[in-house]
Amino acid sequence: MAQIFHRSFNVIAKLSIVGAVVVLAILTTVLAAIDRSSYVTRVNVPREQPVPFSHRHHVGQLGIDCRYCHTTAEESRFAGLPPVETCMTCHSQIHKDAAMLEPVRESWRTGKPLQWVRVHDLPEFVYFDHSIHVNKGVGCVTCHGQVDEMPLMWAVNTLRMEWCLQCHRQPERYLRPREEVFNLHWKPTGDQLALGRKLIKEYHIPKERLTDCSVCHR
């Protein structure tokens, strides 16, 4: 009986084994790269908003405190977005005819709320609470980045579980004194780890159970 396959097929067969591994590896790498790319995670991508609100201007240049607008960050899971009323406290006097602010004035006139685009969006099965983080010494800047330098808002972190866990596993690397939480320019004066460990004790942070599923998922 004649051979069906030519001898050269031996080489091809061997190559295809190696090739399959290589292709799979490349595919995995590419998919992983896409998954972590800012196309998917939207990290560092400024988001278009109905009004081009600039944190750089309001926080960086004017020095307005975070809590002036995000009023419930210390007491509720939701930090809060300001009602149009808050915008109008100033903008009924300042830049009151600016074209850029027309949607704000329109909302104020008609009572129809503004629809802001959510920049920091967690999946629905995660229950994050701002108040406990703020109260235990996690700075705004730790998660939200240097917002005082952002003309339009963007996310600086993926908010993925692996990212959350960095801190939930080792909170000492990120904690700061409670009174510095809203300070966007605070830097540890000494050793961050030593400070973190001290704060964990001082703030009664149950470090060992921070990685329990039940802390965030319910």
Place this chain on the structure above:
Amino acid sequence: MTENRKDAESVDLAALRARLAEARGPEYWRSLEELADSEEFQAFLRAEFPHPAPDLTDAVSRRHFLKLMGASLALAGVTACTRQPTEHIVPYVRAPEEIIPGKPLFFATAMPMAGAAIGVLVESHMGRPTKVEGNPDHPASLGATDIFAQASVLTLYDPDRSQVVTHLGSVSTWDEFLQALGTALEGQRVVKGAGLRLLTETVTSPTLARQIEAVLDLFPEAKWHQYEPIHRDHAKAGARLAFGEVVETQYRFDRADVILSLDGDFLTRFPGSVAYARQFTSRRRTGSPPEGMNRLYVVESVPTLTGSMADHRLALRASQIEAVARAVARELGLLDEEIAEFLIPHKAWIEALARDLKRHRGASLIVAGDEQPPVVHALAHAMNHALGNVGKTVIYTEPIEARPVEHLESLKELVADMDAGRVDALLILGGNPVYTAPADLDFARHLAKVEFRAHLGLYSDETAELCHWHIPETHYLESWSDVRAHDGTASIIQPLIAPLYGGKSAHELLSALLGKPGQSSYAIVRETWRAEYERGRWPQYKNFEHFWQMALHRGAIEGTAFAPKSVSLKMPRGGWASPNAPGTPSDERQAGRQRTLEINFRPDPTIWDGRFANNGWLQELPKPLTKLTWDNAALVSPALAERFGLRNGDLVRLEYRDRLVRAPIWVLPGHPDDSVTVHLGYGRRRAGRLGTGIGFNAYVLRPSDACWFATGVTLSKTGDRYELVSTQHHHSMEGRHLVRVGTVEEYRKNPGFVKEMGEDPAPDMTLYPGYAYEGYAWGMVIDLNACIGCNACVIACQAENNIPVVGKKEVGVGREMHWIRVDRYYRGGLDDPETYHQPVPCMHCENAPCEVVCPVGATVHDKEGLNVMVYNRCVGTRYCSNNCPYKVRRFNFKLYADWTTESFKAQRNPDVTVRSRGVMEKCTYCLQRINTVRIEAEKQNRPIRDGEILTACQQVCPTEAIVFGNINDPDSRVARLKAEKLNYGILTELNTRPRTTYLAKLRNPNPEIEHE
């Protein structure tokens, strides 16, 4: 369900009876089928969910299957590459001051139910009411609620509620209605309203009563009728017999040592039942030693939850109960007549009971049920007087109804007027009389003679169909009103949300009648209370606003409870004669010869008189005792079933006075013989998408002269079958002795008897390393002495945890999603077994069998001992559920959660994930509540206080049977209960070390009564 049919067929009642007679020692059984232990029943149990996923019907070849699997696997990773869809945040334009986004607010209000109020606190998430809790400051609630209050929030969002004013079936407007009403009234003004009639349900609302009186002033010849199908006419007539006037009877079960109930289901059916249940069980809690436990005797015509709590229970036909009342009255020296012949076998029982009552003068209590004729009520009053209970365990007050008429008489009068053509305009304010009126009155036919008919109701129901005008009514969570509780306490009903469907309240409609259209309910209710305030009743408040704010804040208006009233008993010599009406013993004796049956009409345990027919939670809630869902049935005793050759699901014809219904049979152990019980509320024609066309309409048989029971019903087999769905076999733990019961006497002799019933392996009997729980360790104790089996926990859990409704078909294959179930157990013979209830949530085992079999780590332990379920990890293998000995895990076989109906989205608890298809779920010990409290405590740098976390089931429980807390804190309530000698875990022999444990039930039988 062919399997079910087969296993029902194989139940040989005679054989079971013989087996139980031979059985020695306690034998517990869950159902007749289990007792029969047929092969089919075994097969039904062997499948972890009684019916597995449907077989793939399309012929997918193995090769094709593998190809699909390969492709799915390869593409599985790609799904992770999708971007999250863009979400919007929509802040307020002007933020309301009191709302903190992310934190719920609670508002005190009250839910009216058949006239009486239960005070509630309603949770509101940014203006959306999501959950009803009891109001601890309200006398009818004491912090707890019942199933109706829990489920009422779903009715609020029901998309099938009527949404528009209709005229002759086509869309119209409120203004057009007002115009038409004005025209109709113009004619009436001339004749002083002689042709005007108002028909309401029970009215206890001071404001509504004030308005109706004003209407009657304006139209002096007009009449106000009241009709409620589940009325309390007999209680009123009984009071009139005994005292010559209508009074409200209130009970103090906490002060009673010996209680006799004459067909009175006071634990679930009376106005104020939630409070009564708390009072009653406050004397059942054991503590050690068990002192001061009360003793309950129940004589009843239908097995009820109250009967299941009885220490001594006597099942008799409804018509025979009067004879028992007479016999007891005779023993107490009130009557001088012979004991009825059929009671002679029970003579010793009655004598022992009477002695027990006499021993506890002033601390005994006799309660008569609303279904019993007035004579029984009068006798109960007389006996309470004779025993010196008045002012102690029984309190009389003014009636809470604004005008306490007998509803049936009132309705008959209206029908007669309609028949005679004396009614020109009829306004029906709430209720559904076309469906609920007794059949022989032929309400619908007479209604057609009225020229102007308007109906105000939540649904466009049977009555709306026959009225010219239908106006959508506001739900109690949508409108201002007021209402009284069983003790007279008034509450303001404050709305939580603007009317979803543009409804109008009865106040607004009456205001239009009074020539003030457009007046808001708010203004109307305030007017009432301003007038009350100005009478100087509340000098402690500086002005009306202050009073109003406090009234709203507390949810109950101070000092409005009625004062006890002294009444004088007017008993004729020889007692009251039995009126010669159907159902009296003499008639019954005749009937006995003819072997015709007696029929009982009762409100449905979950959908009441039919008003909750479109409420999915209540439809799917297993009815206590029968555990039926989505249907009503004709309940009969095993003996009757044997005689007629009936089995569960057989369709029978029930005939009474030429009227006929076809009803499926359900054999209910403990049901009295020669009688059949039907529940009202089913067989609706226009209830909505869920409630229309299910079950049979028992109102068809209900006569106006015998509302509650009637003799002379014939029952015949049709040979057809009907599929009834009961959950009793689902999630079975296969006959292991899980309820532990003893008597007070046994406990006194040997306090450790409960522990001796089972074995607890040593903690180190495991291959896994031990784990020390250092911080909090959450645990739960369920006191079986206090559990009355009312199911409130099941609905509360459903509301709190976004548990979906699955429908009858899915329940039929064992896929109901309730995270907590109430198992029912029987002990003893078929005809009169003892009944026990056992709520079963997740046990949160320390050595959880579910965790070790999960291939993806979707169910794991946390450091506080919670067995947590991580939905986003779950891939749906169902291994965990297979390995769970307690059968508490529920799987989303389909997309059960309703993701499309807009209105239901607003009901959901935002703190709990809405689960999708293919995900396992189970009780979490209300993790969201634990976390909320923990976060608050941690913010304040303090430990969580005992009692600060209430699980949903615990908070709702009328009897405080469920206690949750930190078992590492020896002073916590839960830890103290776990240290009790009665504490036991179920299936602990498997070394699961459950965190949920039970307190064994103690019964307190009368040693004088031989109990076999």
